[in-house]
Amino acid sequence: MDANVAVAAAGEAMCWICKENKADSGEHKTKRSDLLAVLGTPTQDAPFYFNDLNRRNQPVKSLDAKILKMPVRICASCNNARTQLHDRAWEHMSDRLRCRRLAVGRWVRCNRVFGSSVKRQMLDVHLYFLKLFGCMLAEAKANGYDLPIDLDAFSQAIMSGRPHAEVHLQFGRCDGTVGRSNLHYWKTDPGESVLAGWLYELDTIAVSVLYVQAGKFEHRRDLWHPHSRTSSKRFQIADFRYSKRDKSDVAGPNTVA
Template sequence: MSDNVTLCWICKKNAATTREHRIKHSDLRSIFGKFGRGLPFYYSDLQQPNQLVQSLNARLLKAPALICQDCNSARTQPHDRAWEHMSMWLRFRSMPLHIGGRVRGDKIFKYNAQKEMLNVHLFFLKLFGGMICEAAGGLPIPIEPFAEAIMANRFHREVYLQFGKGDGTVGILPAQAITLPGGHVIFIWMYRIGPVVVNVIYAQNGEYWENLDKTWHPKWGKTNFRVADLMGPR
């Protein structure tokens, strides 16, 4: 393989030729429907506000970090499907989410709930890994454990998820560093899709974070979680 070919950050074997949506395509389609009808859609980021979006496959809706076709389809397809199912279930359940309420994973996934919740965890590992790769100044987070977890279909010990009620907005809030009183640093970013928000937390040696009990992690062997208040300033 040519020295000029960029290798996929996940498998480190195949040429990286495909881009992943920042917000999953099925989430965007579910919320916005088909483009080209009615009001125009705009995308804003830290570099440029109000960029006209012509299609759900527009380049600006995809992350710059490249992965290979195999990792973007066959390898991570179960992770994508698990999140697509969970996303739809949370947004369209008969009783809207309420802050502090408990949600059971075996209600979301009637079969193999632990496996499917692990797949959701792995879906966010893929997005997080791409975010680490594309960070201009670099995030001081090692990428190797993310790739190893996806390749081995197992969890990353230091990445936690928090599922919460959102304010109706759609987008990604980039990773921010938070320094804890003891000097330890955690990184948090948000995936917002209307009434549902996922807080993704990288907490090295997570036991130092006092809010750990408000998150969910597959290593705890549970599929249930409490709905967090992630609606932002009000």
């Protein structure tokens, strides 16, 4: 998509989370602390290079560069005070997972990641990825995509501090990529069930963020959700090392953001 279209459409928009304040704060596509931990600090003389579907090898000379942030913004209050604990929970989990040798298929207990307040901290991780997902949905809608996914439900979850019933996470191994995939969606039949998702990749680890319509798909034990009876206290390591797979085995979804 053309990010400039989204920026123009959202230039005077209100924050999609609180719907009260002007959207004037940019959220990083990949968390700033993650970029710093994995890539270090870029400089004028030694920049990073950013690739997307439109352009390759775009120089990045600062971790606060505009290109690293979502085109659709939220307000400073939501981006800082309201979601600060969510950011910190993922920052801690990211650090712990990157320090471990994760074996595909193995189960990891959440209390091995968070020593205390496990339920609260894992919920905060869920809410952190809700924020990113919501920004991607807002961006898609700003660019004219009519996705059958209610953005208000994402707002309500963050505002209330409760999980989104239809958003699940998978934690897994990555193949060295750093960045965020586009948002993809699948429809089983016109007007029927919808599955959407995207991948957050951070060198050796990755998180798949999935929207799964309630009642439309059979529950999978490898999907983590705060309210899941079978997996809320642990998660299974998935394999996201796609560069090692036969591309013919991967179904092609619709790309929207």
